[in-house]
Amino acid sequence: MLKATLLKATQAGGKILQEYFNGSFQIDSKSTVNDLVTEADKQAENAIIGTIRATFPDHYILSEEAGEISTASNIKWIIDPLDGTVNFAHGIPLCCVSIGVEKDGEMILGAVYNPFMNEFFFAEKGAGATLNDQPIRVSGKSHLANACLVTGFPYTWEEQDNDPVAVFGRFIREGLPLRRLGSAAIDLCWVACGRFDGFYEHKLNAWDSAAGFIIVEEAGGKVTDFSGQRFSPHQKKIIATNGKIHSELLDAVNGK
Numbered sequence: 001m002l003k004a005t006l007l008k009a010t011q012a013g014g015k016i017l018q019e020y021f022n023g024s025f026q027i028d029s030k031s032t033v034n035d036l037v038t039e040a041d042k043q044a045e046n047a048i049i050g051t052i053r054a055t056f057p058d059h060y061i062l063s064e065e066a067g068e069i070s071t072a073s074n075i076k077w078i079i080d081p082l083d084g085t086v087n088f089a090h091g092i093p094l095c096c097v098s099i100g101v102e103k104d105g106e107m108i109l110g111a112v113y114n115p116f117m118n119e120f121f122f123a124e125k126g127a128g129a130t131l132n133d134q135p136i137r138v139s140g141k142s143h144l145a146n147a148c149l150v151t152g153f154p155y156t157w158e159e160q161d162n163d164p165v166a167v168f169g170r171f172i173r174e175g176l177p178l179r180r181l182g183s184a185a186i187d188l189c190w191v192a193c194g195r196f197d198g199f200y201e202h203k204l205n206a207w208d209s210a211a212g213f214i215i216v217e218e219a220g221g222k223v224t225d226f227s228g229q230r231f232s233p234h235q236k237k238i239i240a241t242n243g244k245i246h247s248e249l250l251d252a253v254n255g256k
C-alpha cells in the first residue's frame with residue numbers, strides 16, 4: 001500500500017507540473033530574489049499531500065513548501081513537489097517531483113518523476129532501482145580523470161569552509177566535464193542510471209536528496225557526506241557516485 005500510494009502521489013504531482021508548464025502562473029520569491037516558488041509547486045504539493053493523507057492520515061510529512069506535519073508515526077514522507085523550480089519558472093523542462101519514504105529513520109522507498117522526459121525513477125530498499133520499470137545500474141567508470149560529473153549550488157551562501165566556487169574552480173582547471181542541471185533529484189537519478197559518474201553538492205535539504213539517495217544506493221552506487229560517512233537525507237553535504245570513483249571524488253571535493 002505504501003508503494004502504491006507513493007506511485008500515485010508522484011504521478012499526481014507530475015501531472016500538475018505538466019498542466020502548468022506551458023501556461024502563465026504566479027511566481028514569488030522566498031529567501032532571495034532568485035529563490036522561487038510558483039503556483040505549480042504549491043498545487044503539486046496539495047495534490048501529493050492529499051493523496052497520501054487519503055490513505056495514511058496519521059503519517060508524518062515533511063514537505064518543502066508546507067513544512068512539517070509532525071505526528072507520532074514512524075513513517076515519514078519527505079516531499080519535494082517541484083525540484084528544479086528555477087528551471088520550471090524559466091520554461092526549462094528539467095524538473096521533477098521527488099518523494100522519499102523513511103521508516104524508523106531509514107529510507108525505504110523513493111520516487112522521482114520528470115514528466116517532461118517521461119522518466120519515472122523508483123527504488124525500494126533491497127529490491128533495486130528502476131527507470132520506467134526497467135532495472136538501472138550506476139556506471140562502470142573507474143577513474144575520476146575520465147568521469148562526467150554534476151553539481152548544484154545553493155540559493156544563499158555564508159559558510160567559508162568547502163567553498164563551492166573553489167571546488168568548482170579546481171574541476172574546471174583540470175578540464176573535467178562538470179555539469180549543473182538545476183535539480184538535485186535528477187542529478188542523483190542520472191548518477192543511478194549511469195549518465196553521470198558522480199554528483200556532489202554543499203547544501204541540500206532532506207526533500208532534495210531523500211528519494212535520489214535511495215535510488216543511487218539501490219542502483220549499486222555509494223552516497224556519503226564530505227567526510228565519507230554514509231549519507232542521511234538530514235545532512236546537507238552529499239557525494240554520490242558509482243562507488244568506483246568515490247574516494248577520488250571525495251578527496252577532490254575536500255581539496256586533497
Ligand code: IPD
Nearest residue numbers: 082083084085152153182183184
Ligand atoms: C534546488 C535544486 C537545485 C539545487 C538547490 C535546490 P528547488 O531545489 O535541487 O539543483 O542546487 O540546492 O534547492 O528549490 O528547485 O526545489
Ligand code: CA
Nearest residue numbers: 080083084208
Ligand atoms: Ca529541491
Ligand code: CA
Nearest residue numbers: 064080082083
Ligand atoms: Ca522544490
Ligand code: CA
Nearest residue numbers: 035036064085
Ligand atoms: Ca525551492
